[in-house]
Amino acid sequence: MTSASPTIAALATAPTAGAVGILRLSGPDALEVGRLLAPGVPAEPTPRHAYLATFVDAHGRALDEGLFLYFRAPASFTGEDVVELQAHGSPRLLRLLLARALEDARVRPAAPGEFTRRAFLNGRMDLTRAEAVADLVAADSEAAVRAAAAGLSGVLASRVRGLEEPLRELHADLEGVLNFPDEAEGADAEAGARVAALKAQAEALLAEAGRGRLVRRGARVALYGPVNAGKSTLFNRLVGEARAIVDDEPGTTRDALEAKVEWDGLGVTLFDTAGLREAPGRIEALGIARTRELLAGVDLAVLVLPPEATEAEAESWIREAGATPVLVVDGKCDVTGAQGRDAGELSGPVPGGSSGMEGLRPRVSGLTGAGVEALRASMLGRLWGGGTPSAVALVSERHADALRRAAEALSRAEAASRASTLEVVSGEVGLALESLGEVSGTSVSEALLDAIFQRFCIGK
Ligand SMILES: Nc1nc2c(c(=O)[nH]1)N(C=O)[C@@H](CNc1ccc(C(=O)N[C@@H](CCC(=O)O)C(=O)O)cc1)CN2
Ligand SMILES: Nc1nc2c(ncn2[C@@H]2O[C@H](COP(=O)(O)OP(=O)(O)OP(=O)(O)O)[C@@H](O)[C@H]2O)c(=O)[nH]1
Ligand SMILES: [Mg+2]
Secondary structure, eight states, X not given: OGGGSOEEEEEOSOSSOEEEEEEEEESXXXXXXXXXXXXTXXXXXXXXXXXXXXXXOTTSOEEEEEEEEEEOTTSSSSSSOEEEEEEEEOHHHHHHHHHHHHHSTTEEEOOTTHHHHHHHHTTSSOHHHHHHHHHHHHOOSHHXXXXXXXXXXXXXXXXXXXXXXXXXXXXXXXXXXXXXXGGOTTHHHHHHHHHHHHHHHHHHHHTTHHHHHHHHHOEEEEEEOBTTSSHHHHHHHHHTSOOSOOOSSTTOOOSOEEEEEXXXXXXXXXXXXXXXXXXXXXXXXXXXXXXXXHHHHOSEEEEEEOTTOOHHHHHHHHHHTTTSOEEEEEOOTTSTTGGGSOTTSOOOOXXXXXXXXXXXXXXXXXXXXTTHHHHHHHHHHHHHOSSOGGGOOOOOHHHHXXXXXXXXXXXXXXXHHHHSOHHXXXXXHHHHHHHHHHHHSSSOOHHHHHHHHHTSOXXX
C-alpha cells in the first residue's frame, strides 16, 4: 500500500562536487515537504514540469536556485508521489537541503535501495529489473553496462516469465486433476513430458550463470610458464604499457602483477606471474607458490612456452594449472629456430567452453608484437565462446541458486511422474514455482528483499 509508507528522502547524486545534485522525496507528503523547501512552486504543480525555483532554509533565506520536478503517483519511478529538487552540485548545500526535509516529522531518511524497493513493491518493475538497476550502477565495463541495460529492459524477466507461466499452468492443471480425479486419465504421462521440457528450460537459463559472472566481475586471465619465457614482455604488450620489469635474468618477476583492460567491451584482469622452475631461491619460491594459487582461481591460464621448451615440459606445465582451462602459446616466435616447431602437435586440455580453437597454438612475439592481436582473439574466444557479451542474461549467484533449486524440484517431479503419485509430482512442481518466484519476485520474503536491497546505495 503506497499510502501506508512514510515519505522518504535522500540525495540521489553522489556526495561529491558536481554540476548538479539531486534531493529526492518519495511518498504521500513529498509534494508538501518539497514545497516547504521551494515555496514559490504552486500548490498544484503540473506533473513532470520543470519549475525554476528558489530553495530556502527554515527562515525563508535563499540557499540556491534550482529545478523542482513533481511526479504524481502512480506515474513515477517509485509509483508514489515523487519530488526532485535539482540543485547546484555542492555536497554541503545538498546536506542542508536534506536536513531541512528531514526536519519534517512526516519524512525519514531512505534506506539503501529503498526507492527501487518501493518501485518493486508498487509493481513498477519485477525483481530482476530492480536488480539490474544495481548492476547498472556497479557496471565497470561496457559489456556489464550493456548486459545490465538488457536486464533493465526485461531480458531476464521475460526468460523467467516464460518458465514461470507454463509452470503455474501445469501446477493448476495437476491440482485440478487431483481435485477432480474423474478427469485424471492419462494426466500422468502428459505431466512427465511437460515437467521434462520445463526442467530443460530452467537448466538452460542456469547455464548462463557462468557468463553472467564473467560479465559482472570481468574475466581473470594469468600468463604463466617457465622462467624467462617472455611472459612479462607479452604482458606489457597486452596491457599496452611497460608495467612489468623485463630482464634476461631468469626469475625477474617475483610477485604477481595485475592490470585491468577492456577487450571487446569485456573487462579483463590480466596477471603476470613469477616463472616456474625447480630449486629457486627462497623469495622466488614464494612467488612460485603464489603463481600456483593464482592459477587455481583464474578463468583462463595462458601458458607461454619459450622456443626451447620440450613437449614433455609443456605437458607438465599444463598440469600445473589443475582444473583451470589452459591456452598454450608459443612465445618468442621471432627467434630463428622457433619457426620450425610443429604448431598444433600439442594442445592443452580443454575443460569448460570450447571455441573450436583447440589445437591451434597461437605464436607470438612480445618483443615485436607479432601474433599479439590473434592471441587476444584466441583468449576472448576461449573465455567467451561465441555471441556478444551484451546479449547475456545477467544470471547472478542468487538467481543461479534459485534456478538450481527449481531444476532439482523438477527433476524430482519428473522421477515422481514415472514412479509415484500425482500428488508428489504436483508438490514438487509447487516447490519449483516457489524457487522461481524468488527470481522474479512473485514469492519473496521480507528477509530476501532486505538482503537484496541492502547492497544498493542510499538514494537509489
Ligand atoms: N532525475 C532523475 N533521473 C533519473 C531517475 C530519476 O529518478 N530522476 N531515474 C531513477 O532511477 C532513472 C529513470 N527512471 C525512471 C523510470 C520511470 C519514471 C517514471 O516517471 N515512470 C512513470 C511514467 C512513465 C512515462 O511517462 O513514460 C511510470 O512508469 O508510470 C521516471 C524515471 C534514471 N534517471
Ligand atoms: N627475441 C625475443 N626475446 C624476448 C621476447 N620476449 C621476451 N624476450 C626477452 O627474453 C628475456 C626475458 O623476458 P621476460 O619478459 O622478462 O620473461 P619472463 O617470462 O617474464 O621471465 P621471468 O619473470 O624471469 O620468469 C628478456 O631479455 C626479453 O627481452 C620475444 O618475443 N622475442
Ligand atoms: Mg617476468
